[in-house]
Amino acid sequence: MSAEFSNTQFLNVDQNAPIAREMRGGVVVIGNFDGVHAGHRVVLQQAQKQAREGQPVYALCFEPHPRTVFRPDHPVFRLSPPREKAKLLQASGMDGVVNWEFTRAFASNTAAQFVDNVLLGHLGAAHVVVGYDFHFGKDRQGSPDFLINAGKASGFDVTIVPEVQLEGGLEVSSSAIRAELENANIEQANTLLGYRWFVMAKVIHGEKRGRELGFPTANMHMHPGCRLAQGIYAVTARRADGSLYKGVASYGRRPQFDNGNPLLETFIFDLDAQLYDEELTITFHKFLRTEAKFDSIDALIVQMQVDCEQAAEHLKDLAPQSGFDKQLNF
Incomplete structure (x- = not known):
């Protein structure tokens, strides 16, 4: 500049x-x-x-x-x-x-x-x-x-x-990064990006199922054409005021309930706030597991608790992967 x-x-x-x-x-x-x-x-x-x-x-x-x-x-x-x-x-x-x-x-x-x-x-x-x-x-x-x-x-x-390669001879292209995201290789995608991948969208009203289960979520539509691997991720969430929180997100069709259109649903740790119509930035850190349909709602709740524990463990020593990542996501 x-x-x-x-x-x-x-x-x-x-x-x-x-x-x-x-x-x-x-x-x-x-x-x-x-x-x-x-x-x-x-x-x-x-x-x-x-x-x-x-x-x-x-x-x-x-x-x-x-x-x-x-x-x-x-x-x-x-x-x-x-x-x-x-x-x-x-x-x-x-x-x-x-x-x-x-x-x-x-x-x-x-x-x-x-x-x-x-x-x-x-x-x-x-x-x-x-x-x-x-x-x-x-x-x-x-x-x-x-x-x-x-x-x-x-x-x-x-x-x-001229053509650019990362250390170790890794070739960088948008197509390669898309392929990594589609195959749930979020950490490799983040390496090629040079920062952690994020999405920005407004919080919409959902079915309130997460709240009923004890895990209220901020629901967001992803951009049309998004082919991110469906599953559960360790994430961070940034609010419009700049405050940053850790959390766990599900991107997918909710096979336990309706198998509907893909939706990003984020449970934000240590936050109890009205988020509807607020724009959030969700940053993806680690893929935890694929979506699944469980034998009972109780079994789903147990797994959601495990997901939260795994996400918290992965995010506990969170640090920027680069100066650019620090500028964007911290």
């Missing part, structure tokens, strides 16, 4: 809003950045390094995810929907994000049209930063080399960031 913007509000705009005058002539880093994982943040850091004193640095992202546009019957499991992504980009030091609506009509534009209409016309970009595998325009005709040549012809600089 450049010095001129260090104390200003993070700018979150869509393509229909005129770009702020002070953001024109900035460094634009382009990508979906789903999850803003450890590899993405290397690209973002490179963008920040390119900025001159007082020059804004911001991300250009596409909503909805392009793969969802082309395959609406198989929506992408979003690691970070727009609001979560904005929070992550801001924490990464960006001055703002421009959310460009991705449609089939937009996808039919040529690479040259993207450069002329978006990068130059709308954004007035002075420097463009992309990953090594970035392609754009109709039929993905725009390659990194195309972008470099376009920059030379039109007067903007271009930086191509």
Whole structure:
């Protein structure tokens, strides 16, 4: 983040809003950045390094995810929907994000049209930063080399960031992280992210079954397309006022009762408060077990007590896994 913007509000705009005058002539880093994982943040850091004193640095992202546009019957499991992504980009030091609506009509534009209409016309970009595998325009005709040549012809600089690997040779990608979450490997997913994965949503009214069982829960809908492994997790919950609590959460269909639509239900330790319509941030630390249907309600209650004990044990010596994780989740 450049010095001129260090104390200003993070700018979150869509393509229909005129770009702020002070953001024109900035460094634009382009990508979906789903999850803003450890590899993405290397690209973002490179963008920040390119900025001159007082020059804004911001991300250009596409909503909805392009793969969802082309395959609406198989929506992408979003690691970070727009609001979560904005929070992550801001924490990464960006001055703002421009959310460009991705449609089939937009996808039919040529690479040259993207450069002329978006990068130059709308954004007035002075420097463009992309990953090594970035392609754009109709039929993905725009390659990194195309972008470099376009920059030379039109007067903007271009930086191509090479592939990123973590220590030990781990390759980082949003697809790999989605696969880990779908397979209940939450800790491996968190390693690839470089922070603990979280979701943000408002608390809704439920069936009040948890309260009847002695475990009142804060119920939340996950983002459409979420394919997180269904089961029981050790979590932390942050309230709107910033206070942080430990807890245990169930994500799934409640086979003991109705086998309905997936819902996130969080029992928050040491909190007795009215949470309806309050936005919570739930951070996932460890997968404890899969969902199950028990022989009786009493057997379910016994297992819920065990779940709480296991979650508390895992969370008792909780510490940030990185500086970025500390910034987000502690």
